[in-house]
Amino acid sequence: MDHSTPLSFETRFFLQAAQVEQLLAELLSSRPREGEIARPETLIAAMRHGALNGGKRLRPFLLLESARLFDAEGPAVLRVAAALECIHCYSLIHDDLPAMDDDDLRRGQPTVHKAFDEATAILAGDSLLTLAFDIIASDETELPATVKVQLISALARAAGVGGMAGGQALDLAAEKVKPDEAEIVQLQAMKTGALIRFACQAGAIIGSATDAERESLTAFGEAIGLAFQLADDLLDVTASAEKVGKATGKDAAAGKGTLVAFHGVEWARQQLNGLVAQAEELLAPFGEKAGVLIETARFVAYREY
Numbered sequence: 001m002d003h004s005t006p007l008s009f010e011t012r013f014f015l016q017a018a019q020v021e022q023l024l025a026e027l028l029s030s031r032p033r034e035g036e037i038a039r040p041e042t043l044i045a046a047m048r049h050g051a052l053n054g055g056k057r058l059r060p061f062l063l064l065e066s067a068r069l070f071d072a073e074g075p076a077v078l079r080v081a082a083a084l085e086c087i088h089c090y091s092l093i094h095d096d097l098p099a100m101d102d103d104d105l106r107r108g109q110p111t112v113h114k115a116f117d118e119a120t121a122i123l124a125g126d127s128l129l130t131l132a133f134d135i136i137a138s139d140e141t142e143l144p145a146t147v148k149v150q151l152i153s154a155l156a157r158a159a160g161v162g163g164m165a166g167g168q169a170l171d172l173a174a175e176k177v178k179p180d181e182a183e184i185v186q187l188q189a190m191k192t193g194a195l196i197r198f199a200c201q202a203g204a205i206i207g208s209a210t211d212a213e214r215e216s217l218t219a220f221g222e223a224i225g226l227a228f229q230l231a232d233d234l235l236d237v238t239a240s241a242e243k244v245g246k247a248t249g250k251d252a253a254a255g256k257g258t259l260v261a262f263h264g265v266e267w268a269r270q271q272l273n274g275l276v277a278q279a280e281e282l283l284a285p286f287g288e289k290a291g292v293l294i295e296t297a298r299f300v301a302y303r304e305y
């Protein structure tokens, strides 16, 4: 996509989501890839159900736009973006399982364990996780080997025990022992923040950014990650407030282990304004080129879905 193309943010967002969707559909074809023996029909159908069901594709968008800051674009970058989305989809499939959040619906459709069964959902998640690393390592992803190794290492750390999976473990533990504010901040930075941070960091890795540029993008990713979670908690509260007819939603948040529950809706809105301002400041050195990423920060902070 050309930088100078005068597309609205929404159009750009939806067009890139469609590109990711199309590539994911190809990567999740029933035809075995070189070196694979066979792709069991039910398992591939469960993976497709979990990955091709209308997600926003926010993380791929952040990755594509971060790479574009360094004039890096094209099929290889799209493949890394799709790999990241595979990991996000795996996390949602596993998060929905009875042993975790026990949800029946995801993106308006039956969750994978409801549409198939629990064992198949576990395996679909496992297979999406491993596929992500296969996609990045594959010869078809035409990037220098040193870049691929950096991406694989950063992604493994973002998704694993010190990132998303670790954050999920802390979240499950928080159901038994109520976390304090610092613990909530840490678990959210891990559970939802780590993949968002990686999305921005990956753009810098692919674009062979300087250390300073990479640090700015990583910090930008952290700010967006925080904003994403705060906005999500706020949406939860305002949705429940609407249901129970409350004006501020503060009471509806009571008892839930979120920062909105600690500080209330007004505080959260101010924090979001602060995070957007911080995101703008962090990307100021990139000048006009950072416009789309700054709009993404606003979209994340002020979204209504």
Ligand code: GRG
Binding pocket: 054, 055, 056, 057, 058, 088, 090, 091, 092, 094, 095, 100, 107, 164, 165, 168, 191, 192, 232
């Ligand atoms: C099971 C290892 C493991 C991790 C699960 C990310 C996660 C960890 C759980 C998700 C729980 C959840 C629904 C958190 C709220 C924030 C969130 C990640 C929402 C879903 O992300 P979106 O809004 O979803 O980007 P779409 O559907 O657009 O992809």
